[in-house]
Amino acid sequence: MTGLEGDGSSAAEPLADPHGDPFLRTRFAVPARPVTYLRRERLTRRLDQGLRTPLTMVNGAAGAGKTLLVADWAERLDGPPVAWFTTEAAGTGPGMFWAYLLRALHAVGVPPPAGVGFPADANRVNPTLGARLAAELSVRERPVVLVLDEFDRVTSPEIAEQLEFVLRHAGPGLRLVLVTRTEPLLPLHRYRAAGELTEIRGAELAFTPTEAAELLELHGLRLPPAAVRALVERTRGWAAGLRLSALAAGESPDPEVYLKEFEADRSTIADFLLAEVLKRQNAGTQDLLLRVSVLDRFCPGLANAVTGRDDAEAVLARLNRDNAFVEHLGHGLYRLHPLFAEILRAHLRMRLPGLEPELHRRAAGWLRRAGHLPEALGHGAAADDWEFTANALVDDLAIGQFFTGPRSDAVAGLFSRMGREGTGAAPELVRAAGRLARCEIDGGLTHLHRARHELAEHDGTADEAAARLSCALLEALAAR
Known part of the structure; x- marks a missing residue:
């Protein structure tokens, strides 16, 4: 014994983990690269630079190539020994985590701390383990590189605090590389402020x-x-x-x-994203993602309007932090990765058939109230709600967009899909504008006559005032 009976540790190298199960060698193995792996020197140079800082973080979405990048670099690294540890799922106790971590270090010639040994209790460690490990690492002639893969699985603040203690006090004897999908619980702001953190994030991981x-x-x-x-x-x-x-x-x-x-939804890409991203979320978050998939870009207010929730801001911020294919564009705007959005829309139609037009209708209403006319028109058309869409254009005094301005082609193309749907003055005015813009004077005048007839049967409300102004403009254009 170590003289620390009852402390949950053993000095001799154990043959089994604290649960009594054999150590899984695959968790210490550097992953193999496929024959089609492409080495990207700009990223390996960044990892080389990371040896100058205590902490390196490779943070990106599922399938971003994080693990293969670090694995290729680690196997080619000439000099310091590299200990590899693929972390386990959430819920692992501190004793289990440190038993595996110490075993990974031992495999590259770094023995466990003298007088402490390996944890024997899955849920706790000797209080002196961190200090003794840091002390032994701090006197090494050359550093050991410790790679913790899938570190996003470590959700215990206790483990994160213990790990940060070791990193802080090990000095140049330890270089820690975290491979993760999410921001780890370590105080990264301190390392950034001190210039002691090397980061490779999703934007850098993306292929040119x-x-x-x-x-x-x-x-x-x-x-x-x-x-x-x-x-x-x-x-x-x-x-x-x-x-x-x-x-x-x-x-x-x-x-x-x-x-x-x-079609992304009919490919292996769909299988990957559904398994690695969507199904990892709780039911409420899955529902939000499915519903906002009808939006090109959105703020939390629009997401709330479409989903009927009031917590979209917090959920979207978390999904962005977790690299769950929700991109933050700045100024409070988000968008889904295009392939993810495509797959989610297909999934929405399968899970909630018939809901898509209603989601577009909700989006159109919110965008119109918020003053975003082009987006409101797009969603109104996607909902096949041509009465709403025509009214939005006319009420905004934007009927002239058929004839001039940068959006004339877009407006004409959008309303070219409108058939006989929609009754009232506004749809007739839109039909008239479309015909007149194509110099079809007789057809345009026919629709103008119908619009005037509709207006004659209504009182002069604010909306009708906009319609009358639009009618006068079209009559003047027709007269020319």
Whole structure:
């Protein structure tokens, strides 16, 4: 014994973890890279620079290529020993965490702290473990690099506090690399302020068009630059999306056409995102994601209006922090990753058939009240609510957009989808404007006559005043 009976530790290297189960060697193994792995020197150089700081964090979404990047760098690292530990699911007690971490260090020649040993209790550790481990690491001639993969699984503040203590007091003897989907519980602000943190985040992990072309070539695909750029734009440079697309395209008779037209919801990309992102959320968050998938970009207020909730701000902020394919655009605006949005919309139609038009209708109403006319018109049209959409255009005194301005083509194209739906003065005015804009004078005058007839049957409300002004404008244009 160590002389610390009852402290939950043992000095001799154990053959089993604190639960009595054999240590899983796979959790200490550096993951193998596929033959199609593309080494990106700009990122490995960043990791090399990280050896100058105590802490390096590689933080990105599922499938962003974090683990493979660090694994490739770790195996090529010349000099300091690298201990690899893939962390376990949430709920692991401190004793279990430190038993595995110490075993990972022991595998590269760093013995457990003298007089403390390995934890024998899954839920607690010797109070002196952190201090003794830090003291032994601090006198090393060369540092040990400790990689904690999937660190987002560690949700215990106690473990995070213990780990930060060791890191802070180990000095140059320890270089900690965290591979994570979320912000860890460590006080990162202190390390940033002191210049002691190296970060690689999602934007840096994203493939550039040049890198994507090289990756596709490793899969036997040579595509024109325009096709590569389009794929990078659709995937936002997401590593897993590019690899899965390349694998599927390789089985297609025309890879270029496949990559241009593939339906994300019918691909292995959908399986990945549903399993790794959507199903990891609770039921309420899943429902929010499904409903906001009809929106191109949105603020929390719009998300609340569409979902009927009042907590979208906190949920969206958390999803963004967790790299759950919800992107923050600044100024309180968010958007979903395009592939994720495409898959969610398909899932929405399957789970909640018939709800999509109502969601567009709610979005259109909120956007109109908020003064965002172009977006309101788009959602009104998507809901096939042409009476609302026409009224929004007329009430905003924007009927002139059919004839001039940067949005004339967009407005004409949007209302070209309107058939005979919608009755009243506003739809007739829109039909008249569309015909007049195409110089179809007789057809335009016919719809103007119908609009005047509708107006004659109503009192002069504020909305009718806008319609009468629009009618006068169209009559003047027709007269010209």
